[in-house]
Amino acid sequence: xxxxxxxxLKGITKRFPGVVANHQVDLTLMPGEIHALLGENGSGKSTxxxxxxxxxxxxxxxxxxxxxxxxxxxxxxxxxxxxxxxHQHFKLVDTFTVAQNVILGDRRVPFVPSMSEIEDQIERxxxxxxxxxxxxxxxxQLSVGEKQRVEIVKMLYRGCSVLILxxxxxVLTIQESRQLFANIREMAAQGRTVVVxxxxxxxxxxxxxxxxxxxxxxxxxxxxxxxxxxxxxxxAMVGRDVVSQVEKxxxxxxxxxxxxxxxxxxxxxxxxxxxxxxxxxxxxxxxxIAGVAGNGQRELSEVVxxxxxxxxxxxxxDGTDVTGEGPRGFIDRGVAHVPEDRLGAGLVPGLNAVDNxxxxxxxxxxxxxPFLDRRGAxxxxxxxxxxxxxxxxxxxxxxxxxxxxxxxxLLLAREISSEPRLIVAVYPVxxxxxxxxxxxxxxxxEQRAQGTAILLISEDLDEIFKLSDRIAVLFEGAVTGVxxxxxxxxxxxxxxxxxxxxMEEQAV
Amino acid sequence: xxxxxxxxxxxxxxxxxxAVMVPVVSVFMALLVGAIFLKITGREPLPIYxxxxxxxxxxxxxxSETIVKSIPLMLAGLGVAVAFRMQLWNIGGExxxxxxxxxxxxxxxxxxxxxxxxxxxxxFFAGCAGGAVWGLLPAIPRAYMGxxxxxxxxxxxxxxxxxxxxxxxxxxxxxxxYNFPLTAKFTAGAILPTMGxxxxxxxxxxxxxxxxVLWVVFNRTKWGYEVRVIGDSPGAARFAGMNIPRNxxxxxxxxxxxxxxAGMAEVSGLMHRLQPGFSPGYGYxxxxxxxxxxxxxxxxxxxxxxxxxxxxxxxxxxTTGVPATMVAMLQGSVLFFILGGDILxxxxxxxxxxxxxxxxxxxxxx
Numbered sequence: 001x002x003x004x005x006x007x008x009l010k011g012i013t014k015r016f017p018g019v020v021a022n023h024q025v026d027l028t029l030m031p032g033e034i035h036a037l038l039g040e041n042g043s044g045k046s047t048x049x050x051x052x053x054x055x056x057x058x059x060x061x062x063x064x065x066x067x068x069x070x071x072x073x074x075x076x077x078x079x080x081x082x083x084x085x086x087h088q089h090f091k092l093v094d095t096f097t098v099a100q101n102v103i104l105g106d107r108r109v110p111f112v113p114s115m116s117e118i119e120d121q122i123e124r125x126x127x128x129x130x131x132x133x134x135x136x137x138x139x140x141q142l143s144v145g146e147k148q149r150v151e152i153v154k155m156l157y158r159g160c161s162v163l164i165l166x167x168x169x170x171v172l173t174i175q176e177s178r179q180l181f182a183n184i185r186e187m188a189a190q191g192r193t194v195v196v197x198x199x200x201x202x203x204x205x206x207x208x209x210x211x212x213x214x215x216x217x218x219x220x221x222x223x224x225x226x227x228x229x230x231x232x233x234x235x236a237m238v239g240r241d242v243v244s245q246v247e248k249x250x251x252x253x254x255x256x257x258x259x260x261x262x263x264x265x266x267x268x269x270x271x272x273x274x275x276x277x278x279x280x281x282x283x284x285x286x287x288x289i290a291g292v293a294g295n296g297q298r299e300l301s302e303v304v305x306x307x308x309x310x311x312x313x314x315x316x317x318d319g320t321d322v323t324g325e326g327p328r329g330f331i332d333r334g335v336a337h338v339p340e341d342r343l344g345a346g347l348v349p350g351l352n353a354v355d356n357x358x359x360x361x362x363x364x365x366x367x368x369x370p371f372l373d374r375r376g377a378x379x380x381x382x383x384x385x386x387x388x389x390x391x392x393x394x395x396x397x398x399x400x401x402x403x404x405x406x407x408x409x410l411l412l413a414r415e416i417s418s419e420p421r422l423i424v425a426v427y428p429v430x431x432x433x434x435x436x437x438x439x440x441x442x443x444x445x446e447q448r449a450q451g452t453a454i455l456l457i458s459e460d461l462d463e464i465f466k467l468s469d470r471i472a473v474l475f476e477g478a479v480t481g482v483x484x485x486x487x488x489x490x491x492x493x494x495x496x497x498x499x500x501x502x503m504e505e506q507a508v
Numbered sequence: 509x510x511x512x513x514x515x516x517x518x519x520x521x522x523x524x525x526x527a528v529m530v531p532v533v534s535v536f537m538a539l540l541v542g543a544i545f546l547k548i549t550g551r552e553p554l555p556i557y558x559x560x561x562x563x564x565x566x567x568x569x570x571x572s573e574t575i576v577k578s579i580p581l582m583l584a585g586l587g588v589a590v591a592f593r594m595q596l597w598n599i600g601g602e603x604x605x606x607x608x609x610x611x612x613x614x615x616x617x618x619x620x621x622x623x624x625x626x627x628x629x630x631x632f633f634a635g636c637a638g639g640a641v642w643g644l645l646p647a648i649p650r651a652y653m654g655x656x657x658x659x660x661x662x663x664x665x666x667x668x669x670x671x672x673x674x675x676x677x678x679x680x681x682x683x684x685x686y687n688f689p690l691t692a693k694f695t696a697g698a699i700l701p702t703m704g705x706x707x708x709x710x711x712x713x714x715x716x717x718x719x720x721v722l723w724v725v726f727n728r729t730k731w732g733y734e735v736r737v738i739g740d741s742p743g744a745a746r747f748a749g750m751n752i753p754r755n756x757x758x759x760x761x762x763x764x765x766x767x768x769x770a771g772m773a774e775v776s777g778l779m780h781r782l783q784p785g786f787s788p789g790y791g792y793x794x795x796x797x798x799x800x801x802x803x804x805x806x807x808x809x810x811x812x813x814x815x816x817x818x819x820x821x822x823x824x825x826x827t828t829g830v831p832a833t834m835v836a837m838l839q840g841s842v843l844f845f846i847l848g849g850d851i852l853x854x855x856x857x858x859x860x861x862x863x864x865x866x867x868x869x870x871x872x873x874x
Contacts (some may be wrong), residue, residue, distance in 0.1 A: 039649050307746065328749030337747065345747040350740035355733070359748045362733050 003209040003404070005064070006031045006193055007162055009385070012061035014047050021047040029162060029195065034188045037197045038237055039214035040292070041461055045197045048214070049164050053085045053314060054078035076107075084155030085164040090147050092139045092244050098122065099135040102154045107208060110326070114399070129186045145176035152183070156192075164195040165188065168317045170294060179505055183258070199237075199292050201230050201498045215239050234494035236462055248445060251469045254283030255318075255507050257422050257453035258304060263313030265303050267477075273299035275478040281422065286444065286454040288468030288485065291497050296477035298340065299456045301426045304455060305337045306330035318421055336420035338411055340427050340457075342404070346411045349400035353392055354381040356399050357414050380417075388413035389439065405436030413445050422453045429463060441467060461490060475499040523853055530849035531800055538841035542834065556830055561820030570820055572706040576778065578816030579708075580605070580714035580770045580787065585801070585808045586722055587639070587766030592803050593726060594739040596758045600661030602791025603668035608768025609775045610672055611638030612689060612843045613782040616698035616775075617680065620696065624697040627805060631698060631776055632769070634723035639768015640761040642668060646809065647760030651753035657760075658843035665791065673784045691782045700777035715809065722805040735759060767791060788819075796843040815839065836863030 007029040016021040027396045029035050039047045050056045052063060055071030063070050065081050067198045072078045075085070087310035092101050097501060099119045103109045109118075119135040131149045139147065148168065155163055165184075169177040184194050184207060198204060206210050212222045213236040221236040257279040267273030274296050281287045291297060304315065306327040315323045317333045332335075337344040347356050358366045358377045366373050366380070381395055390409045392402070399407065408428065425444060429437040444467060448454055458464050464471055465485060472482040473496040480496045543553035562709055563570045584601045591598035598604075611634040619627060646660035673689070682692040700710040726732040738745040745752055770790065777787050797815055802809035822835030 149518055151616055201841070306749070326749060327747060336609055339747060341743065344741065345743040348737050348741045348744045358733075359737065359744065362730055362748075370731065372730055372733055467843060505810065 004030060006066060008064040009048070010062045010064070012048060012051055012058045012063075014044075014051055014056055015059050015167050019174040022051070022058070024215070025214070025219045027192050027212055027219060027278040030210075031161070031193055032188050032191045033209040034194045034196065035216035036186060036239050037195055037214065038199065038201075038204055038211055038233060040199055040237060040461075042216075042459065043214040043237075044217040045214050046088035046166060046292070047217075049085060049166065049195065049197060052078070053164065054084055076105075078158060079155070079158050082159060082161040084158060084160035084162070086148065086155065086168065088170060090151055090167045092147055092150060093138050094138070094140040096139060097135065097139050098133055098139065098142075098150050100152075101150060102135070102157050103140055106158060122153060122157060126153050127404070129156070129183055129190070131156075131183050134415075139307075143176075145172055145179065148172070148176075148180070149183070154230055156187075161191070162193045163197065164197065166197045167199075168196060169198070169200065170241050177203075183425045204233060205230055205362065206389060213237055229497070231491065231495070234498065235491055238490045238494040248467075249449065251282075251286075252284045252451070254285075254451055256280045257283050257318055258317040258455065259314075260304070261314040263303060263315060264311040265299050265308055266311055267296075267299055272311075273477050274303060274310075277477075277479055279472055279479065279482070281453040281455050283421070284448055284451045285469045286448050286456050286467050288464035288471045289455065289457040289474055290464050290471055291459070291474035293459055295474045295497075297426065297474060299473065299477065301337070301339070301424050301455075301457055304422075305335055305424055334419070334421035336360075336418055337407075338415055338423065338425040338428050340430075342407050342411055343400060347399050347407060348400050352394075352396045353385065353390070353399055353410060354378055354395050357381045357384055357417075360414060360418050372433075384413040384417055385410075388416075403466075405439075405497070408436065408440055412440060416443060416447060420447075420452060422455065423447060424455045424457075426457045427459065428456070429458075429460070461493060465490070473497055482485060523856075526849075526852045530852060531802075531846060534800075534842055534845035534849055537845045538838050541841045542838050542871075545837065546830070546834075551830065556828070559828070560825050561817070563824045564817035564821035569822070570817075572708055573820045574813065574817040575712060576707045576709075577819045578812040578815070579711040579715055579777070580774050580790040581793055581797055581815050582809055582812035583711065583770035583773060584767050584790050584811040585797035585812050586715065586718050586805055587763050587768075587770065588791075589798040589803045589805065589808055590722065590735075590766065591643075591759055591763035591799070592798055594735045594755065596647075596650070596739075596756065596759060597658045597765075598643065598661050598760065598763050599658055599766070599795065600664050600791070601770075601794045602787065602789060603661070603665035604642040604767035605771035605774075605787055605791045606665075606668040606672050607638040607642040607771070607785065608635035608765075609638075609771030609782060610668070610675065611635055611768065612772035613680075613694075613775055614696045617691060620695040620698070622697050623701075628776070629731065630699065631772055635768045635772025635776075636765035637768070639771065640765040642768070643760040643762075643764020644757060647757050651756040669784075672782065676782055676784055677723040678698065682781075689784055694776065694780045698776060699780055700773065702777070707778065709773065709777030711770075712776045714769055714773060715812075718769075719805040719809045726805070768795070770794075774862070793839060795862050796839055799843060800846055807874055 005028045009025060009027040012022050012025045013020065016255055025044070025048055027048065037049070039045045047056065051058045054075045054077050065083070070081055072081070078084070093104065096104070100117055102122055103113060103118055122133070122135040131153055133146060133149045133153055139150065152163065168180055172180060184196070188194055196203065196207065209225050209227065210222060211233065213220050213233065215237060223232065231247065260277050260279045263274055264272060264279045265274040277300065279287065289297060289300065299308060303310050306322070306325050306329055310323055314321060317330070317335060320333065322329055323335060343349050350361065354377050357380060358372070362372060366377050385392060388409050391406050391414060399410065402410070428444070429440050444454060444456070456464065456467055467486070468485045470482060471488055471493065472483050473480045473493060474499060476499065480499065511826065546553040546556060549578065563575050565571055584605055585605065588598050588601045614629040615631045615634045615823045642664060645664060649655035649660065650657045676691055678691045680691045682690050685692070699849060700872055702709045726736070734745070734750050734755060737748065738750060742752060774786055775782050797808060797811045801811045818835055820839060822832060826832050
């Protein structure tokens with residue numbers, strides 16, 4: 001193997017039950033380069049890097065470092081070989097100081113460490129790369145950007161020559177991102193290799209020496225600096241494949257079911273998560289929401305189901321103003337919700353299928369005064385399980401033991417059986433295999449044929465193209481465009497997802 | 509997950525056999541631990557155990573005393589189980605029991621001349637109210653600010669116990685009581701009826717009735733359903749539009765009320781007065797009972813009966829020099845084994861064949 005490569009991944013394949021996360025992926029990293037790993041969510045970037053850092057063992061393929069074949073059993077092994085990763089969710093102890101966090105888990109540190117010596121070392125490292133951190137500060141006192149720098153310093157302190165940053169700018173402000181990029185350039189200039197996992201095109205344009213694009217678990221292209229444009233990247237990322245069209249009869253346009261007018265909402269950090277959203281969904285229509293995760297999808301789905309209050313604006317369901325109502329108000333008006341987090345919100349993991357199937361109806365159809373209609377609930381469960389093809393070992397086992405596909409069937413069975421006016425489906429096929437995906441899609445299209453309005457939030461453009469009648473694109477909490485699905489151009493959507501509005505699009 | 513050579517494998521479904529085996533085996537393991545200690549201290553465990561169980565369950569007197577002891581355990585166990593169902597860790601059963609006893613005593617001492625048909629219902633509701641208030645105090649900060657209820661309920665126990673002590677050593681001390689820290693004896697109207705010539709009082713009926721009612725509430729009502737959903741998954745509860753803060757308040761009030769009733773039944777049915785230390789930690793033992801019974805109200809009745817017997821047996825063998833703390837040790841060991849054994853419901857133990865059977869390929873590390 002070529003000695004010029006610092007790291008070489010050859011033919012990496014990693015399978016999870018029902019999913020091939022990586023298929024025959026090759027990747028090379030050179031010393032001192034900034035290498036971007038670009039791809040949509042679920043394209044296999046994180047899995048690939050988890051293989052490189054010893055978190056997962058590949059089913060097939062080999063990893064070479066400095067020409068030597070390695071087999072990591074844990075991230076510890078990887079760090080020893082000089083490969084370290086900074087995860088999106090920081091792994092720091094809030095009540096410890098920066099220095100204490102840096103040496104945490106480092107087996108070279110003596111039983112009674114000399115903290116002042118370690119603090120000096122940390123200061124040397126941080127000033128060497130312009131990574132401003134105070135080793136004596138407590139982590140709870142730090143901003144997000146500072147915490148990230150602590151994680152980077154931690155890896156440098158352990159002598160890592162390859163640093164992998166997982167979506168490093170996802171949590172940063174623009175100024176912090178700029179600072180981070182300067183740090184990354186400095187590290188590369190001093191001979192370290194930095195891998196940046198991202199789905200933001202402009203970041204790739206800004207810092208990458210080389211970029212490898214992953215799509216559906218496969219490495220589809222590698223470009224060198226100067227040899228690519230934003231459009232090339234978008235194309236490679238989204239794919240040119242002709243979208244598999246299912247038989248979808250033309251939408252029978254009915255009345256507007258959901259209407260949002262100039263809606264604003266905060267995200268969990270207390271910042272604006274939705275900005276001036278105006279959308280309508282008609283009965284018998286699927287409105288697909290395209291966008292890279294974290295651009296307001298969660299906030300949008302919560303606002304239209306009553307889980308998150310709107311800061312401003314108006315939400316109407318079937319012409320009734322429901323702004324300010326809670327989830328119960330939305331449920332009672334026929335809003336069904338297939339949430340992103342199946343087991344954390346949509347279903348009650350410790351309860352059995354019978355009890356889970358009455359979660360939306362226990363106050364209504366399944367109630368007899370203060371009592372529950374147990375017999376009704378059981379026959380309801382049997383009927384739905386048959387109709388929706390849910391496979392169960394027993395009606396009375398907690399649902400947390402079911403597979404992802406069956407959980408989603410169970411959830412859809414409940415939501416659809418309430419005969420909703422509107423279905424809000426968030427990443428409805430995430431983690432499902434092909435058969436389960438098809439089943440879910442068929443169910444949604446059946447609902448569309450019956451005149452239900454459907455708001456489909458997905459990161460998978462193919463899914464959006466396949467199901468939607470119209471497509472709205474979200475970027476940083478705002479709608480950057482709404483287009484009819486027929487004749488829509490994947491490239492154009494890809495660019496809208498990256499925040500370039502239609503007007504600003506430049507020709508190649 | 510791997511521990512040495514043993515691998516824990518997640519089961520596809522919780523094991524129904526283990527659900528029964530774990531509590532049963534836990535009790536035996538606890539007895540084994542107790543036996544080791546008895547042996548170390550130079551006693552023969554088997555005769556002592558035989559003595560304990562035959563006297564607690566085998567004689568007419570022992571059996572009736574066992575039932576008497578099981579009444580507060582049963583009520584307090586049912587009380588804390590209500591909160592546990594919603595995963596609210598009410599460790600304050602003891603304090604709620606004391607406040608129930610206090611409130612009932614206040615009624616008994618304030619209206620000594622009333623007839624039983626007026627006084628007893630009044631004391632019943634006072635007992636419930638006293639416990640409910642003590643349950644609500646920690647529930648309010650929990651519901652609206654997320655303050656950990658384990659700490660607050662535990663701390664309020666000491667407040668309640670000291671409050672009762674203050675009363676019986678001070679303002680409520682019986683002037684004709686030779687300066688003992690006791691209130692005056694209750695009048696006839698404030699005393700719960702007993703069964704025949706035994707000391708078994710009507711508190712047993714409270715316990716049995718509440719057990720059945722709770723079973724129905726948990727398994728057959730909308731509210732019981734909400735409690736189970738909130739307990740298992742607050743996210744799903746919000747998703748379904750359930751009001752979580754309000755349910756926290758209601759559940760803690762009900763939990764406290766039942767524990768308070770345990771206190772009322774003790775003073776009205778057994779002590780016939782308020783005195784310090786009338787509960788040897790029933791509110792804490794109740795936690796073990798509720799857990800051992802897997803929060804099933806009907807099982808709580810049974811487990812409370814067994815624990816009542818354990819206490820009675822413990823008192824009886826004290827006369828032969830076995831320390832009274834033996835019983836506390838057995839109870840603690842039972843809980844220890846139950847909590848540890850619960851993992852077997854969800855996982856299966858496997859001996860690992862080789863230390864590295866999972867690794868693919870053959871190469872070596874760098």
